[in-house]
Amino acid sequence: MSIKPKLSRFDLTMIVISLIIGTGIFKSPGEVAIRTGSTQLFFAAWVVGGLVTLCGALTFAEIGARYPNTGGFYKLFSYCYHPAFAFMINWVAIIATTASVAAVALIGAEYLNPILLPQNLQNNTGTKITTIAMVLIVYFINFLGIKMSARVQNLLTIFKVGMITLLCLAIFKSDSGSVITRAIIPTGNPIAQFGLSLVAVFFTYTGYQQTINFGGDVIDAKRNIPKGIIIGIAVVIAVYMAVNFAYYYVLGMGGLQQNTGLAAKMASVVFGEVGSKVTSVLMFVSVLAYVNVNIMSVPRMYYAMAEDGMLPVIFKWVNPRTQAQEFGMSFFVATVLAILFFVGSFGEVLNYAMFFECIGLSTAAIAIFILRKRTSHLNGTGIYTIKWYPLVPLVFIAVYWFVTISIFIDKPKATLVCLSAFAVGLLIYYTAKFGKVGKE
Template structure:
């Protein structure tokens, strides 16, 4: 049974926002402040990151409009480059995606456990127990159908965005806020290095929207709705990010940002008192639930595309006719999350690995815009979204992501085996592809 379009423009807009806004914005500004060293570099990194993300969003909007298909992130590589390259990149991204979902889910459990569990269960066992139960509940919701999952995502996303707005506007209402100190401080090293290292965490916080092209087969009137949904969604994200970073800075100052990773909870405690911490803990958990849910919804679509090309077994392609759910593919992804939960260390440990894979995969996917334009030359494109400032927009995005990749390599100097591990993951994916193709070509 093939996938039928069921999602509206509003559904996809909510998915875009949820793919981007996870737990990052509630913790990564601290890392950005540490690397930036002064307020000018700090805000400059967030503004630049937003502009680059907008360039990326516009680039993937045209990619999605020119090549609307289920599992688009895989299909774009396969069509534009080579199936082996497509599998190698997506193999790593799916693994890193499951790892980041597991790590973020653990953080969410740490925030909500003080409210849900007794003191004697607020330990690593209690954290993992809450995490597993959260993943399984969302798995059950997704199993009931893609439309119900999308509606759940819409509610979670609206609630999450609303809570960010509340935190941002509350700073203008309170007259008892402390005066932020140390608004500027010195940057260690040169500005270029500080700016580049700041962008690692900034781009992690902005990333995710490229995965929306996986829903090309699910969207009603995909050629029109994909670019509009991406543009609106990323515009909302940029606005919310700049607003909440200003709120952090106004309440905590740059030095406070550097010293505190639980930024939203600390800020809410200052503004609202003890009750603010509990409210913010619930906000953190809702953010995690939305992030985990949208990834359970999105990632199996890549398996579908790989099965269509015969790289994965056909069982990954099976779709329930009534619910439009890839029951086996989704179950496989959830099992991967649960397995990783037993091995993952922390969110911070995973950040550099996930971003290394992300910056390479997403920037190379963006290169496909040049190939797609060449391959679709001569076709009727009056109903297809096209970038106005081409090729400047995609080039800004690609070169900026490569700049961040170089800075991640610089950060790997503390662990020289980290870069080798990352490159080995790509090599393993390439080996699995040719092993799979070789088996298909053997005579029965």
């Protein structure tokens, strides 16, 4: 059963925002402050991150317009490079996404448990129970159909952005520098430190590339995908710059470097004693939105891989009434629950996930040069095209490779593990391909 378009431009814009704004904005600013150590470099990292992300968004907007397909991220690599490379990239992308969803779900449960469970269950077991329940609730919502999932996503996203905006009101209720803690200046090369700070920034900005997975779900995809991506990124950049200014204004660099309970501290300034409960609700909604949008997105990648015969045909099955991939969603949720007991710290997820993301995003952006040649017949048909081509994609690619090299220099072990994961994906592809040929 093929996938039929049901998502509007507004639905897609909300998806873009939710793919990006997870729990990273409540944690990453502290990481950036630790790695930069100065006010100038802190804000420079977020400004550069926003501008480079905008370059990436414009690039992916044209990619989505020129090549709208279900599971577009996989299809793009297969079309522009080779199916083996496409499988390898998406293999690690799915692993990274699944691990991130599990880690984020655990963070959400930790915030929710103090107002949900009795004292004797506020432990590791209670956290796991809450996490599983939360994932299963979202899983049930997605079973009701892609349109229902999108409606829930819209409500969660609007609430989340609204709550973050409320936190920014702390600047009007706090004296500048009211929390004064001396900032720690990191030792080492400032350029290297700036590169490492961008790892945390891009982790917070990443996710929008999955929007092209909905190419088959979006009504008038060639026009609505570019506009949805650009509007969504613009909202995210505005929210991130506002909340980082608020963090700095209220906490100072030293307070940011403590990197504990940033959102809770802000909420306590705005809402007083009930600030911790407000933070818990905000984190819970953020996690629900993040889990929901990934349950919507990742099975679309399974669909594309099944179309190419690299996954069993059952991954391609779509409920004709709801447009839900019931088996694909079930497999993804089962995988998330299975790895809940193996995810590491936020810092570990940050380094591993961003190495995967940097490789995947930069090579996807390079594909625009190939795609322009192969789809030249679309020129002049009214589809979105990048105005400052090729400067825009080149800036995006160059900065992401700078971050990749920074990770390699700082964490060579993590880099080797990630490269091994790529190699395993390539081995699985050729094993499956030769096995399929042998059966024929």
